[in-house]
Amino acid sequence: MDQTANREHKSGFSHWLRTGSLPTALSPEGVELKFNPWHDPEDGRFTFAGAGSHYGSSGADPTGEPSMGDRGRSRAARPSKSEALRVGTRIGDGRRRTEPRPSGGHPQSDAASRPGSPPNPVVEFVGGVGEGLYDVGKETVTGVHGALTTNPVTTIRNAGGGIAGMIDTAIAAEDTPARIQVSRAAEAVANASARDIGRATGTVAGNVALTVAPGAALSKASALRSLRLVRPRITYAPPQIGWVKEVVRSEKPWKAYNDAATGSRAGQAPTLMRTMADGSKRPVKFDGIQGDYVIDRKWSVRDMPRARAQILRQSEVLAQHRLIGIWEVPTSAQRTKALKILKKMNVTNIKVKVAKP
Amino acid sequence: MIAKQVARIIAEYVVFLELTDEEELNLDTAVEASEVLGAQLEALDKGFLRELVDAFAVIAAEYSGDAHEVVRNIAYGFYLEEALAADDPVKLAELEALRDARD
Numbered sequence: 531m532d533q534t535a536n537r538e539h540k541s542g543f544s545h546w547l548r549t550g551s552l553p554t555a556l557s558p559e560g561v562e563l564k565f566n567p568w569h570d571p572e573d574g575r576f577t578f579a580g581a582g583s584h585y586g587s588s589g590a591d592p593t594g595e596p597s598m599g600d601r602g603r604s605r606a607a608r609p610s611k612s613e614a615l616r617v618g619t620r621i622g623d624g625r626r627r628t629e630p631r632p633s634g635g636h637p638q639s640d641a642a643s644r645p646g647s648p649p650n651p652v653v654e655f656v657g658g659v660g661e662g663l664y665d666v667g668k669e670t671v672t673g674v675h676g677a678l679t680t681n682p683v684t685t686i687r688n689a690g691g692g693i694a695g696m697i698d699t700a701i702a703a704e705d706t707p708a709r710i711q712v713s714r715a716a717e718a719v720a721n722a723s724a725r726d727i728g729r730a731t732g733t734v735a736g737n738v739a740l741t742v743a744p745g746a747a748l749s750k751a752s753a754l755r756s757l758r759l760v761r762p763r764i765t766y767a768p769p770q771i772g773w774v775k776e777v778v779r780s781e782k783p784w785k786a787y788n789d790a791a792t793g794s795r796a797g798q799a800p801t802l803m804r805t806m807a808d809g810s811k812r813p814v815k816f817d818g819i820q821g822d823y824v825i826d827r828k829w830s831v832r833d834m835p836r837a838r839a840q841i842l843r844q845s846e847v848l849a850q851h852r853l854i855g856i857w858e859v860p861t862s863a864q865r866t867k868a869l870k871i872l873k874k875m876n877v878t879n880i881k882v883k884v885a886k887p
Numbered sequence: 888m889i890a891k892q893v894a895r896i897i898a899e900y901v902v903f904l905e906l907t908d909e910e911e912l913n914l915d916t917a918v919e920a921s922e923v924l925g926a927q928l929e930a931l932d933k934g935f936l937r938e939l940v941d942a943f944a945v946i947a948a949e950y951s952g953d954a955h956e957v958v959r960n961i962a963y964g965f966y967l968e969e970a971l972a973a974d975d976p977v978k979l980a981e982l983e984a985l986r987d988a989r990d
Contacts, residue, residue: 778916784923815915830926832918833986834957834964836905840918863973867966874990 770851771819772801784829787887791818791825791858800824804847814847816855824848827858827885831867838875845877858885890938894946897939898958900924902950905957929970940967963989 545551569575570582776799778785793800794817801813802824818825826844831837848855857880859865868882901924904917928936940962947959962968963986972978 777913778919780923782923784926788919815913828922830922830929831966832921832925832964833966834905834921834960836914837918837921837964840915843914870986 773798788827791827793819802847855880857882890942894942902954925965
């Protein structure tokens, strides 16, 4: 109930901000509520017409005091302050209606909490800012709560998406009103009370913050909706390693060296299938495999046509499988030769390291 | 004299590894075999290796076409001059410059 009443109150305030006119307001009993621009500058309470100061949307106070209102100025007859019957609540928070004051009681005003002392303008301003920010935040939270409770979708993901969508829509809707609020606030600020200014500032600041800084205030909620739009990260399948029978046999050190590569299998050689330009596939042999690295051990490095052709084959098949090749050579001298020939051929996906026999 | 005979044996083997059709000889296996041969040549006695290097240039005339190029470039492709100049940094630098200029 309190949320509903507050939403109606905020809606009327927004209507005034957008159009400059007030919607017809009715009390719960059906009695039409009127706007009262007259305001006691000392304690912020409403007074009868002509008593206290006139706080309208424009014009000057008939009393010569600073004023921002013109509503009802022509019909103002100014009784003395002592004769004024104080009614209603404070203005400036968007409520432009008078409310009958309960007999014998105090109005529901913040000023009432400081009896006997004039309000401190600084304190009033800060308090108003807090109220405005609180209302904006409260309305946002209320919307989130509504989205959660009215959306019967069972998955958290959809609920989160609904919340984020609602918030983003609210942000877009509040964009223009926020700017209008700023302009209207500039017009009215000269004559508003400190608390009125503070509240309006807080409201505008809150709305602007929601508008221009969703990443800061709402990033987590909005990110839930964006999850549906994010393209899933590409994951690559593990390398398609084939194994062929090793046909070369020897008891010499070079054979033992080649067979000792990491991931090698006795009597078998790991291969990658190279896709040719015509679509056919041919295997390229290596000596070992370690994760995404394919190892080729070289007892020595040569610079001959078929050795260069092998470098191109290996580089191509590694690129096709999105892998990196490693040449393991027995000495640093061989490593130097390998690095130079790879550099000459502009091959960057084959690295070289020394692996002692 | 003996160097030329050994050079001819090595040259035949190298031509086989480099020019045999892919359907007859796996390319990766051919490269692996030539890598082993290269290491063995580098390990030869320096004096005999010098004679072999000189012999390859002589016997290359006995081959034609692609085989001629293969035999003529054996010393270059197996880094045999670099093996002979392993203890001479100046000579190594000169050979490196020549290799870079060739490409």
